[in-house]
Amino acid sequence: MEGFARALEVSKLPPGSMKTVEVGGEDVLLVNVGGKYYGIGAICKHEEWDLSEGTLEDTKVICAGHGTVWDLNTGVGEFDEPLENEPLYDVKAEGGFLYVRRRA
Numbered sequence: 001m002e003g004f005a006r007a008l009e010v011s012k013l014p015p016g017s018m019k020t021v022e023v024g025g026e027d028v029l030l031v032n033v034g035g036k037y038y039g040i041g042a043i044c045k046h047e048e049w050d051l052s053e054g055t056l057e058d059t060k061v062i063c064a065g066h067g068t069v070w071d072l073n074t075g076v077g078e079f080d081e082p083l084e085n086e087p088l089y090d091v092k093a094e095g096g097f098l099y100v101r102r103r104a
Contacts, residue, residue, distance in 0.1 A: 039089025
């Protein structure tokens with residue numbers, strides 16, 4: 001698993017949950033949507049809220065701060081003003097752990 005870093009035990013991210021972890025000096029939001037894992041930048045590009053404090057609706061995270069809606073598949077935020085995309089991470093489950101790698 002070249003380029004992947006261990007991030008979290010699988011058991012700590014049940015379906016429908018989100019958790020912010022630090023991996024290689026970066027804050028990564030890990031999300032479990034029905035057994036599929038997603039990774040996205042954890043800090044909202046609008047006002048720097050931790051996205052794990054928000055709500056999850058299917059594959060979208062709604063920031064608790066000002067309601068920016070972040071798409072877990074694209075990293076694009078829907079808001080009244082243009083925002084920089086959140087970085088995306090590949091997530092793999094292996095041996096009871098989740099591993100992440102930042103996408104290029």
